[in-house]
Amino acid sequence: MAGSFDESGADLELVGVTKRFPGFTAIENLNLTIPAGSFFALLGPSGCGKTTTLRLVAGLEEPTAGRILIGGKDVTTSKPHQRPVNTVFQSYALFPHMTVLGNVEFGLKRRGISSARELAHEALRLVELDHVAGRRPAQLSGGQQQRVALARAVVNRPALLLLDEPLGALDLKLRRQMQLELKSIQSEVGLTFLHVTHDQEEAMTMADTVAVMNKGRIEQMGAPEELYELPRTTFVANFLGQSNLFTGDVVSTEKDSMTVDIAGLGIKVPRERAQRHAGEVTIGVRPEKLTLHTAKPESTAGVNILGPGTVIDVSFTGVSTQYLVQVPGLPVLTVFAQNMVFGPVAEPGAEVYVSWRVEHGFGLADEPEPEPKFAGDDDTRTIAVQRRQRLEDELDEA
Amino acid sequence: MAFGAFANSGPDLSAAAPRRRSYVAIILLAPGVVYLLATFVAPLVSLVLTSFKEPGGDFEVGEYVYAFRWENYAEAIGRFGEIFLRTFGYSLLATILALLISYPLAYFIGVTLRRFPLWQSLVLILVIAPFFISFLLRTLAWKAIFADEGPVVSFLQAIGILGPEDYLNGTAFTVIFGLTYNYIPFMTLPIYTSLERLDLRYVEAGGDLYAGPAQRFWRIILPLSLPGVVSGTLLTFIPASGDYVNASKDFLGSTNTVMAGNVINDMFFQSFYPLSAAVSILLMIAILIPVVAYVARSGSEDLL
Ligand SMILES: Nc1ncnc2c1ncn2[C@@H]1O[C@H](COP(=O)(O)OP(=O)(O)OP(=O)(O)O)[C@@H](O)[C@H]1O
Ligand SMILES: [Mg+2]
Numbered sequence: 001m002a003g004s005f006d007e008s009g010a011d012l013e014l015v016g017v018t019k020r021f022p023g024f025t026a027i028e029n030l031n032l033t034i035p036a037g038s039f040f041a042l043l044g045p046s047g048c049g050k051t052t053t054l055r056l057v058a059g060l061e062e063p064t065a066g067r068i069l070i071g072g073k074d075v076t077t078s079k080p081h082q083r084p085v086n087t088v089f090q091s092y093a094l095f096p097h098m099t100v101l102g103n104v105e106f107g108l109k110r111r112g113i114s115s116a117r118e119l120a121h122e123a124l125r126l127v128e129l130d131h132v133a134g135r136r137p138a139q140l141s142g143g144q145q146q147r148v149a150l151a152r153a154v155v156n157r158p159a160l161l162l163l164d165e166p167l168g169a170l171d172l173k174l175r176r177q178m179q180l181e182l183k184s185i186q187s188e189v190g191l192t193f194l195h196v197t198h199d200q201e202e203a204m205t206m207a208d209t210v211a212v213m214n215k216g217r218i219e220q221m222g223a224p225e226e227l228y229e230l231p232r233t234t235f236v237a238n239f240l241g242q243s244n245l246f247t248g249d250v251v252s253t254e255k256d257s258m259t260v261d262i263a264g265l266g267i268k269v270p271r272e273r274a275q276r277h278a279g280e281v282t283i284g285v286r287p288e289k290l291t292l293h294t295a296k297p298e299s300t301a302g303v304n305i306l307g308p309g310t311v312i313d314v315s316f317t318g319v320s321t322q323y324l325v326q327v328p329g330l331p332v333l334t335v336f337a338q339n340m341v342f343g344p345v346a347e348p349g350a351e352v353y354v355s356w357r358v359e360h361g362f363g364l365a366d367e368p369e370p371e372p373k374f375a376g377d378d379d380t381r382t383i384a385v386q387r388r389q390r391l392e393d394e395l396d397e398a
Numbered sequence: 399m400a401f402g403a404f405a406n407s408g409p410d411l412s413a414a415a416p417r418r419r420s421y422v423a424i425i426l427l428a429p430g431v432v433y434l435l436a437t438f439v440a441p442l443v444s445l446v447l448t449s450f451k452e453p454g455g456d457f458e459v460g461e462y463v464y465a466f467r468w469e470n471y472a473e474a475i476g477r478f479g480e481i482f483l484r485t486f487g488y489s490l491l492a493t494i495l496a497l498l499i500s501y502p503l504a505y506f507i508g509v510t511l512r513r514f515p516l517w518q519s520l521v522l523i524l525v526i527a528p529f530f531i532s533f534l535l536r537t538l539a540w541k542a543i544f545a546d547e548g549p550v551v552s553f554l555q556a557i558g559i560l561g562p563e564d565y566l567n568g569t570a571f572t573v574i575f576g577l578t579y580n581y582i583p584f585m586t587l588p589i590y591t592s593l594e595r596l597d598l599r600y601v602e603a604g605g606d607l608y609a610g611p612a613q614r615f616w617r618i619i620l621p622l623s624l625p626g627v628v629s630g631t632l633l634t635f636i637p638a639s640g641d642y643v644n645a646s647k648d649f650l651g652s653t654n655t656v657m658a659g660n661v662i663n664d665m666f667f668q669s670f671y672p673l674s675a676a677v678s679i680l681l682m683i684a685i686l687i688p689v690v691a692y693v694a695r696s697g698s699e700d701l702l
Contacts, residue, residue, distance in 0.1 A: 060602050080605035093603035097621045106617075107607035156607070 009036040009192030010071030010084065010159035012057065017066030019052055019216075026052040028216040030066070034209070036159075037190045039183070041203035044213035045239065050196040051090055053213075054162045057194065058087045070160055081110075086153040090164040090196075092145050094137035100124065100148050101133040107156040123155035124148075126181065142169040147178070154185055161186075163195045167202065179206055200240050204228070212236045228286075232275055232365050237284050244333050245284040245364070250277065257358060263329035267304050267361070274363025282364040288336040289360040292323060293353040294346060304361065306330065307353030311346045312389060325354055326389070449675035462672055470676040478661050478677060482684055485658040488570070489639035492577035493585075496634050497627070499578070500585035504626070505619075507586075508593035525586050537576055537649045544572050544650070568652030576644035581637065585630040592626025593619075628696045632689060639685050658684075 012034040019027040026049045034040045042050050055061040057068060059080035067076045075083050086107065094103050104123055108116035124130040127147035129140075137145055146169045153161060166182075167175045183206055186193050197203050203210045204224040211221040212235070220227060220236045231237035237245060248262040258274060259266045260283055269283045285304075299305055309327035321344050325333040333354055337345065346352050449470055454461030475482075503525070511518040528536060544550055544566040554560040566572050600622065604614040620627070642659030645651035651660070658681045665674035 058606055060605070079610075080602070081608045081610050085606070087603075087606045089599065089603060089606075091599060093597075093599040095600055095603070095618060106604075106609070110608035110613060152607070 009038075009190050011036045011069070012160055012192060012194065013069040013072075014053075014057070015067045015069070017053075017056060017063045017068065019049075019056060019061060020064045026216055027056070027063075030216070030218065032211065032218065032221075034192060034194060036071070036192055038208045039186050039193045039195065039206060041195045041197060041207035041210045042213055043197060043200055043203040043210055043240070045198060048213045049216040050198075050213060051164055052216075054087060054164050054194065054196055057160070058085050058162055059083050084159040085162060086156045086158040086160075087162040088146075088149050088153045088164060088166040090168075092137075092149040094145055094148055094152070096137055099134050099136060100129065100140070103137065103148060104133075104152045104155055106152065111156070119155055120151075123151040126154070126185075127151045127178075143171070143174060146170060150178070150182075157189055157191065160192045160194065163193060165197055166195070167197075168199075175202075182206065204240075210240075212239060214239070230273060230362055231284070234282060234364055234366050237362075237364060242287050242334055243284040244287060244290070244331075245282055246330060247280060247282045249280050253277065258363075260363075262306075263327070265306060267306075268358045269361040269363050270359055273359070273361065275365035276363060280367075282366065283361055284364065285356050285361050287322070287334040288320075289356045290333070290335040291355050292325075292335050292337055292346060293355060294350065296353050297355055302358050303355050304358060305353060305355045306333070308351050309333070309354065311348050311350045311352055314344045314346070314348055316344065323352075325352055327354070445675050445678060448671055449679050451672040451675075467672065470672045471680065474673060474676040474680055478658070481656055481658055481661055482680065484656070485639050485681070486684065486688075488574055488577060488645070488655075488657060489635050489641075492574050492581065492638050493631050493635040495574070495578040496582050496585040497631060500582055500589055500630065501627070504586050504589035504593050508590045509596060509598070512594075522590070525583055525590075529583065533580065534643065534649075537580065537643055540572070540576060540579065541567060541650055544575075567650065568647065568655065570655055572650040573645045573655045573657075576650040577638045577641060580641075580644065581634040584633040584637070588629035588633065589623060589626040592623040596622055624696060628693065632693070636685060636689065640681065 012032070014030050014032040017027055017030040017032075018025070030053065042053065044050050052061060056063050057070075059075070059078060059082075063076065067074055069075065070084060094100075095106065098106070101117075101120055101124070104120040105116045108119055113119065121130055121133065124133055127150055129144060129147055129151065132140060132144065137148065140148065146166060150163075150166055153163075163182075167178050170178060179202065182193070182195075185191070195203070195207065207224060209221060210224050210227050212219045212227065214235045220232045227236065228240055231240060231243065234245065237243035246260075246262045246267065248260045248267070250258050251261045251266065252259045253271070254268075256272075257268045257270050258277055259268050260281060261267075262283075267283065271277065274281065274283070293307075296307065297303075297305060306327050309325045309330075311323055312326050312332065313322075313324040315322045316339075318339075320336045320338055323335040323337065323344070323346065325335060327333060335354060447464060448462075450464075450466050450468065451462035451470075452465040452467040454463045507518055507521050507525070511521060542548060546565045546567065551560060551564075551566055554566075555562060555564070560566075596619065600618050601614055604618045609617060639657075640659050641657065642663045643649055645655045645657040645660055646663075647653060651657075658677060662674050662677050662681070665671075665677065
């Protein structure tokens, strides 16, 4: 590969990869195939093993078990400098003793590419930093350093580019701009991108395929819409956007749908959108699929209705309004409603009903836990509201 | 910037400091300035004055009066020119050898042993351990080890590297050996300090950018530990070139291995004070020139 660029991206294949640190399993039996030329996003909470996965692919960490293949070639035992891979490190790792230009040229020079200097300037122009080419990394802002790190990796046109939260330090405008830049570099050159982020919006807008990772495993993988519309696990349902989740027993099964007993109400879920079809199951629906009614709606086929409930919180977010609705016997429901009229349609304390179309529901694969699941139980607002509710209840009793 | 090599390259605040504070700065600097004047400038002035003295009126040995006898310098260069060259050569060789031994050692302690802090401290203590024994005693011990009937010579004679009439003590070999041995801790410790702070993520990034092990060393590890290397070489080269113990015939040297330090010592005890002072000044200048050139170069931005 010396002296030339890779013609195009390469497949990346992880086969049964496990990584154990002393006393801690960071990656558990990871199987993953990323087709050449695709933009793959690895999404997950902090500490779930994203950086470790990238380090394994880059060769900076050795897997405890399993194999890693790039472009069909087994690279499990190759050293980092022998792999056609470049990384944008989470901590940038710009060489402090070299200028910005020196940093960007570094990889090209090691591969003996003759026009290293021009290519480096070109890459710096791409990230709009050519005017600081002569500076040291310490003389740049955090966001500028991040862009240099990006240029330093992209300039090598590797078959596989690993990006470890490459846009985390940028402001929103620059971030959008860099996202577009990255996307166009990727499609122009046909490189394979493995992009790690914990910004779900970034993952969804940029990637062809998103994998949601949790505790060293991939929970679900697929196209962004597919992942959003049909989450398969509680973790995915809550991590990727918000969800209203309910747990109950399957009471009957029809041709296309099944009915689940939720607090005495029969809620229907399409059979092909449910992972489990018997026993106790967790089902859910996205908040924006819910419709709020101030009077009990007519029960029609193909529509689920919950209620009556009480609005306990209303928050206006501009394009939409978020309502929290307490239906007795159920976890707090979140409803997103488009602001079609001025002002909220219901005030806190109002009695409301909630409905949604059966085909918008989904059924999850995990065994329901003893406690009922709360929608977005890591969402601070929900927790605050629940806590306030409990306090008020206590006051009422006293 | 030149002596930045000695400092933990921090930001240069002096230029930006507001004027009002300079008053405080002067007070804070005063003790240091007084100390420098008393311990460095005053002896230096006295030394320079002595070096131009001429024999006193009574022409008794050891009696000198102030004068401007520049011939002292001519005599020093004429008589001891060769010794200056030897001093430079020995110190340079000892410095290079100490660097070659110390760098891997410092790397081992500062990087390889990083995950084992207990071992790290133990090995570090071993490096400093020789200091617990007097410098003179240690050097004498080596004289015994290298003695004509001693184990090293007998062994080398047995395997044929040395002839039956050959010896080691009093040769350039033992002098350079002694210098290297005695100054290795001064080389190791500053390099260790630099390497201990080395962020290995830069080395990983180098690997990711197609640099093999050798390239990673030359382009990343060495430049980032350069401040330690510069301090270490200076802390070795400067005292080694003034050393008068290792090369003395009472220790590891002989009349063939005389260094400038021995000349200064001998001339002084034979009461040739002006000549001794002139040799000292010349030695100082001879050391200062390469040292300043070296520091200026290593402090400059585009060394690598
Ligand atoms: N060298 C190591 N030794 C022991 N444990 C480690 C080591 N490196 C990482 N881990 C652990 O492995 C887990 C995964 O770490 P990793 O850096 O991959 O997380 P991440 O998904 O990148 O998180 P973040 O989004 O915060 O960067 C963490 O719990 C971390 O503590
Ligand atoms: Mg990480």
